[in-house]
Amino acid sequence: MTLSTARKYTTTLGGRELSIETGKVAKLVSGAVTLRYGETVLLVTAQASERPSTLDFLPLTVEFEERHYAVGKIPGSFHRREGRPGERAILSARITDRQIRPLFPKGYRQETQVIITVQSADQQNAPDVLGALGASAALSVSDIPWKGPTACVRVGRVDGAYIINPTGEQLERSEMDLVVAGTRDAVMMVEAGASEADEELLVGAIEFAHAEMQGVLSLIEQMRAEVGKEKFEPVLPSDAASELVPELALAAREAGLREALLTPKKKDRSVALKGLRDGLIARHVPDAEAEGASEKAALLKSAWEKVEKAELRRLILEEDLRADGRDGRTIRPIWIEAPYLPRAHGSALFTRGETQVLGTTTLGTERDEILIDDLTEETGDKFLLHYNFPPYSTGEVKRMGGQSRREIGHAYLAKRAIRAVLPPFEQFPYVIRVVGDVLESNGSSSMATVCAGSLSLMDAGVPLRSAVAGVAMGLVMEEGRYRILTDILGLEDALGDMDFKVCGTAQGVTALQMDIKIGGITPQIMREALAQAREARLFILGKMTEALPAPRSEMSLYAPRILTTKINPEKIGSVIGPGGKNIRELEAMGAQITVDEDGTIRIFSSDADAAQRVLERIQNTTRQAKVGEEFEGTVVKTAAFGAFINLFPGQDGMLHISQMSEERVNAVEDVMNVGDKVMVKIVGIDDRGKIDLIRPELEGKIAPRAPREGGRDRGPRPDRDRR
The missing domain is CATH 3.30.1370.10 (K Homology domain, type 1)
Incomplete structure (x- = not known):
């Protein structure tokens, strides 16, 4: 019996029906939807806490729960139940997180949780993009203040045509795997892997995706209008700090804020900016112990962050000057050392400015491949790439544990970038593990991992089709003005409006990832960013070629x-x-x-x-014996009709008594005995694999032996017995 509160909405996406149902299950949560596409079914819920947290960032968590019953499997773990999310589940959660996070109100601090549960998976319609669609619908019908909806689709390209949400079989034949999320007016997030795709081809795919998702956006808007709850008013932090910004900005400029921001080195710049900030705060709060002093100092610190951000953005937009003094297109100095480690199968140290990554390659056997136990068919992966971001890389002290979601996401991007140029396993039958250890980080460490990983593979002698480089692009955009930045710093990533990572060869793009912190960007900005990224990629590839022109012709002595x-x-x-x-x-x-x-x-x-x-x-x-082959065999057995000769391990042949000599032989032992070495030649192999032999020097001098019948020996020939 269907409850009266249940509502089902349907549309067509990629030629298949997409249905979103709400009001039937999980009715105690703020927003819940069941999404069906083919025989893939997901339950997606959204819930916010009643009171804001004390954290100074948006406490949003997205969980992607894979249930093995979705594909009729019992989990392979010791306890036979689902454990921590696997890599694919974490990557799927990140797809959702990256598209919904920018659309929460600024200053929103209520703890918010989105849980995506895969209840059925047909292994043709991937649940990752469907989870993002479900999250948009669940947030839209909930009481959570969120500025959606968004939609998310996958694009493939088969036989020259773009395809929305390709099936598993179509994706295997596709020259790209591109995921796009967007709002009505703009693209919010892009993630792609491709086989050296042309930049214009990728922009075309993004535009195609944005056009095709409009129907889904209309469906979610209809749901929100008809069954959506009234949004609650979030408790936002006081903006009293903004009132202090004009006065503080004037004082900061007079005290040398511009010069401090343009300090070339990261640590020196941090020291200069902190000293400037603390001096201005001390001027406004001379007695730190006085009543209300700590509150006023906190307000000034908050105002300082706004002043610093505004001045940096002004420098970029008006003067084309960045935090380390570069203009928008200049790449930081690059130096490379390959090899770097004596015992690694392949290694390379890649340094770009104050970002440094040690890439290493280890070659292993098929036994080293990783087994994947998720909702896909049971498979193994023969290419592994791991990215490590220790706290010392940024000069910090932090607790060290397992890999973070960020580390898994960065590793996946680098892996997609490099996998496109790897030789087929049949040509180079090794399991390959690449590790990127970040030793210094001041922006673009994932892209440095692509460069270091590619170089370490070449140093190991892996015959890559081409070297791969990566570069991170940024964007500062205000009131219609914008500037695209090449090779961004960590500060520019934090204060900018876009993080656009592009990887590829000289021929084309192999992977990209774009996250937008504003309402979205236009195709024109995307084209400019890709063109500028190509220019930077070719420059970096030139530096890599200078260090290591081609894969080494010989592998390390320590490689198997x-x-x-x-x-x-x-x-x-x-x-x-x-x-x-x-x-x-x-x-x-x-x-x-x-x-x-x-x-x-x-x-x-x-x-x-x-x-x-x-x-x-x-x-x-x-070994399989062939007629005409000669061997020095060993007599292993004698019989009245001949001798059995071992030709090679596991294979004997029979030398008939009639083929031992030109003269009549009365007994085999008159000519040879067990253990004797005898030169023999194969003259026949019957349909049962039985081998007939002759002494090579007798071939053509004596009559050939009659063929066997039924695979059994006929014994001595009658005409020989009558002599």
Whole structure:
């Protein structure tokens, strides 16, 4: 029985029905919707706390909960229940977070939680973008003050045509995987991976996505109008600090704010700005112990942040000057050292200004691939990229734990950027792990990781199709004026309006990520940013080429060597042996071995000689004899009609008594005995694999032996017996 409060709204998106239902389940939460697309079903809820928190930032959390029952699986963990979110779930949560966060009221401090639960997944309609749609709908019908709606779609390109929300099968054939979120009038967020795509192609995909999402935006607006709750008035912090800004700004300019902001080094600039701020506060609050002094000092600190931000933005817009003295297009000085570490398989130290990343590459075997246990089909990943951001990189002291969501997000972006140029596994059969350790950070550390990671792969001898570089672009926009910034600093990221990361080769873009802190940007600004990013990328690639022109022709002495051979699949059992006995003996020789179902065998060892010995033994064990081959065999058994000769391990042939000599042989033992070495030649192999031999020197001098019948030996020939 359907409750009277339940309302269902439908539209078409990408040629399939999208339905959003509210008022049926989870009715105690502020906003709840059930979204269906194909056979993928998500429950999305939104709830805010009653009172604001004491935190000085927006306390928004987005959780993406994958339920294994959604695909009819029992979790593979020890406890057989879902644990901490996996990497894919965290990345999906970030997609939602990045599109909804900028649309909360400025100063909003009520703790807000959005929970996306995947209840059914058809493995064709990806739940990540659907979760973002559900969050927009749940927030829109809730009482939470939020300036949406937004919509989120995925774009692929197959056979020259853009596709909205491509299926899993279509995405495998697509030359791009682009996620776009936006409002009615502008794009809010973009994330993409591509195969060296042209910049104009990407802008076209973004415009296509923005046009296609309009129907969904209309649907959510209709829901809000018909069933949405009245928004509550948030408790916003007092803006008393703004009243102090004009006076403080004048005093700061007179005291040298411009010069302090233009200090080249990050730490020197921080010291200069702090000294200037503390001096001005001390002038206004001479007695720090007086009644009300601490409150007034806090107001002045808040006002100072506004003054500092306004002056920096003014310098950028009016004078084309940035915090370290550069103009909008200049890239910080770059220096590179590759290799950097003696024992790593590949390493590179990449430094751009005050951002420095150590990239390392480790080559492993198929046993090192990571197994993925989520709502997709069970697969493994042979390319790993990890990004580490320790507190010392910014000169701070913080608690260290597991990887943060930010670290996972930055690693994923760098991974997408580099994966596009990796050789196929069949060509370079290694599992590859790249690590980016941030040693210094003053902006764009994820892009430095792309550069350092690419260089470390080349240093390891991985045959990349091309080097990959990344650059972070920024934007300052006020009252119709704007300036795009190349290679932004941390300060410019914090005080600017856009963080636009672009990665690629000289041929095109392989990954990008854009987050907007204002209402959105136009396609024209996006085109300009991509063109400026291309100019910067080519400059950085030039510096990388100077340091390491191409992948090294030889791998590190410490990297494992891989030898590959292919055998008849029917022979796999002889390699593995009963209970794995044979393969354990082979690995005891100093190598790791993988065996594929098609008969492909890969031998991994850091000892080239050991790998070669294992290969030879496998080849001997699985070798298939061919007519015409000659061997020095060993007699292993004699019988009245001939001798059995071992040609190579696991393979014997039969030398008939009639093929042993030009003269009549009365007994095999008159010519040879067990253990004798004998040169023989294969003259026939029957349909059961039985091998007939002859002494090579007798070929053509004696009559060939009659073929076997039914695979059984006929014994001595009658004409020979009558001699």
